[in-house]
Amino acid sequence: MGYKIVVVGATGNVGHEMLNILAEREFPVDEIAALASRRSQGTEVSFGDRTLKCQDLEQFDFTGWDIALFAIGGEATKTYAPRAAKAGCVVIDNSSLYRYDPDVPLVVPEVNAAAVDGYTKKNIIANPNCSTAQMVVALKPLHDRARIKRVVVSTYQSVSGSGKEAMDELWNQTKGMFVPGQEVAPSVYPKQIAFNVIPHIDVFLDDGSTKEEWKMVAETKKIMDPSIKLTATCVRVPVFVGHSESINIEFEDFLDEDEARDILREAPGILVVDKREAGGYITPVECVGEYATYISRIRQDSTIDNGLNIWCVSDNLRKGAALNAVQIAEVLGQRCLKKG
Template sequence: MGFKVAVVGATGNVGREMLNILEERGFPADEVVALASRRSVGTEVAYGDRTLKAKALDDYDFSDTDICLMSAGGNVSKEWSPKIGAQGCVVIDNSSAFRYDSNVPLIVPEVNPDAVDDFRKRNIIANPNCSTAQLVLVLKPLHDAAKIKRVVVATYQSVSGAGKEGMDELFTQSRAVFVADPVTNKTFTKRIAFNVIPHIDEFMEDGYTKEEWKVTAETKKMIDPKIKLTATAVRVPVFIGHSEAVNIEFENELSAEQATEILRNAPGVQVIDKREAGGYITPYEAAGEDATFVSRIREDITIENGLSLWVVADNLRKGAALNTVQIAELLIARDLITPKAQQA
């Protein structure tokens, strides 16, 4: 007997990707329900070769639902996730609403699977920020090998991280540039077409943005609170796929060759590093792929025990939808949940 799964925010970019991945991976669901806001009720979304019509979140009874994949933003999650969890349905939340709650596990299954056992405290599990998810996949095996002291990362984040509106704005502005129409910006603070913007999320008092703070706080929570990390988050004119230039300082010696071998054997990671023209990965090539790709692995000549590398992943998949589904699979693999219908 399979599970009953609800996807909240099913009409958005990540929600649609969640439905795709549930079907692609053969998730053991007997029933999948698409939920959205009232204005999106009746919108059709694909689930394999089936078509689901979105129902209203406000009217839905979760008492017979086993798992809720939440991708409707932080405000919706703050209001609804505790209510859903109280009905005995496990919420796997893709927003930042509960990532920093000490009673809510923040999970990347390949990185800290044991932490998922604590989900019963609130019946909520948090999915990390898309940039963090791909970063910790690479940092964790290297930390286990040589203990990371400090990380400096610059992220180059695609417009899909800002939702459909961000993708539409890049398309509209690019077209306007080619036909000499006026270029206007609504979603981003400055023009994104043929430009880069060193600003994602709101600014904080210390000069960092909230996006940069998220990468730091989440890495510490999932890997090691002693790691020092500084981030610069940049929005780039790419539709799908986040890239990261990462510099790591270790306590112990770790050569580029050793790091390459470690990463080749790391779950969820694929190394493409030929040290020749085209022998590296770009976000265009990573789009639609499940792996987090690593290229340009080399020793940092400015410090002792340092490495520099390039990390790329599809932010809609590993950064959001895929990781969320993998968390649900982890719950099942560890026998932490059973279908309510079976219990009845």
């Protein structure tokens, strides 16, 4: 016996990955529905060795379904997530709409799985921002050992975080660089992304930070510990899939780099690849399609008393979105729901 599962936004990058991961991890599914907007009704999507036809989200009745994985924008989520939740279907939402709602748990299973229990207040669980998810997986086991005071993080985020149109823009701009007269002007991004980096993700706030940077601060505090001070600089880079982060951590207590390496090797969801030689680290290209958050370049920061630097890489469509959502569903099933 299993669950009745709905994937909302099944034709998008994240929805596609949700279906893949549900099949790969052999999630106990009795029945599954793929939903999309009306214009995508009838579009075929893969679920393991099965082919599903997308149904119209607007007309779908969530009554009797157990879990809905949402991978649509915030505006559509605002309409349909409460409808699903009211019908008794637990929503796991990948948008930012509910992340900062005190009545909605924000969950990374390796970090705060028990927070899932709070879903009953609104029948909704929030998935964190992609850049936050991989970072807190790396920070949590270190925080448990030496207590983190402050984090300085710079991100190098792939274009898939902006969706298919952004991936197309990078591809077309790259091709256009080599064909005179076929240059492609920016449309998704404010500046050219091919062979460039853009220190601007989401909108600017009054203090000069961007909303993406604010999200990392707010979400880390909610998921891990409100006392942690964090400052972020979020940068879009010409990579198709895979987010990277350079993380500087200041602890209350001294933590030796060798002990940190051992702690991270034993931590759930993490693979350490850290050889001090050419190629002895993980790059975004190597993490695509993988479940793990990879940690490399672990080293002492000699400029402060209790500091470490690490390099963190993960597939943002997986751990940053789809995988984390499916892991939440797994925890929800183990802790809270009975199989049908």
